[in-house]
Amino acid sequence: MAETTEPGTTDQGTTDQGTTDPETTGQKNMAIPLTAFAVGAVVALLVGVFGRVHDPTLQGTTDLGYSTVLAMKTVVATVVAVLVVVQVGTALWIYGKLGIRAPSWLGTAHRITGATALVLSLFIAYHCLWSLGLEVGTLPDGAPVSTRTLVHGLIGCAVIGAMVVKVVAVRSRRAPGWFLPVAGGVLFSLLVLAILTSAVWYIGQEGWPTRAG
Numbered sequence: 001m002a003e004t005t006e007p008g009t010t011d012q013g014t015t016d017q018g019t020t021d022p023e024t025t026g027q028k029n030m031a032i033p034l035t036a037f038a039v040g041a042v043v044a045l046l047v048g049v050f051g052r053v054h055d056p057t058l059q060g061t062t063d064l065g066y067s068t069v070l071a072m073k074t075v076v077a078t079v080v081a082v083l084v085v086v087q088v089g090t091a092l093w094i095y096g097k098l099g100i101r102a103p104s105w106l107g108t109a110h111r112i113t114g115a116t117a118l119v120l121s122l123f124i125a126y127h128c129l130w131s132l133g134l135e136v137g138t139l140p141d142g143a144p145v146s147t148r149t150l151v152h153g154l155i156g157c158a159v160i161g162a163m164v165v166k167v168v169a170v171r172s173r174r175a176p177g178w179f180l181p182v183a184g185g186v187l188f189s190l191l192v193l194a195i196l197t198s199a200v201w202y203i204g205q206e207g208w209p210t211r212a213g
């Protein structure tokens with residue numbers, strides 16, 4: 001006897017009635033987060049490779065009137081820290097986890113603060129990558145690169161990859177429901193770690209950054 005497909009299901013995973021087989025649909029949807037995480041990992045790797053091969057230079061950077069570029073990044077990273085806390089708070093509110101009804105404008109507010117945090121983080125990451133790069137081993141003056149600096153650089157690269165995943169999660173409507181909160185949670189955690197290993201350390205060592213002159 002010739003082999004047949006499962007009763008009521010065609011070879012393409014659709015039922016006789018033309019509706020889609022849930023199992024096949026589930027696999028299709030899972031492809032979105034899996035591809036996004038794979039692309040994010042490749043982007044993080046490429047950022048790291050760029051950080052290794054690029055010759056660090058202060059040309060094309062700004063200190064926005066602060067004493068150094070590091071001081072400026074510390075101030076902007078503190079703003080990012082406040083914005084990401086707002087992001088998590090508003091996300092929990094939107095998902096109904098705070099037990100208070102979310103107002104209609106909350107989604108827009110969440111998107112605006114999120115986009116601002118993203119742009120500011122990219123601005124800082126550009127300054128890190130361009131003027132310092134991914135430091136490993138010893139610096140050009142022979143001083144050893146601290147574990148904190150190395151960990152910060154690696155996390156910084158992962159942040160860029162996580163941003164790619166988050167943008168895909170926000171844009172894709174066919175992905176599973178867990179994808180957006182997981183992508184947001186991963187990005188939040190990495191950003192917090194990047195800020196703890198840089199701005200928080202800097203403020204602990206040098207105090208709050210001062211303006212130049």
Ligand code: HEM
Nearest residue numbers: 070073074077125128132133134149153156157198199202
């Ligand atoms: C794109 C990948 C990144 C690389 C390769 C990188 C690398 C570096 C390096 C090598 C330093 C100097 C550390 C030292 O002097 O010991 C630095 C400083 C800094 N980075 Fe990054 N970073 C990246 C992304 C980020 C991100 C995403 C943030 C925050 C949102 C950030 C915030 C800072 C701040 C505030 C400083 C100044 C304080 C300090 O000296 O540690 N960086 N970064």
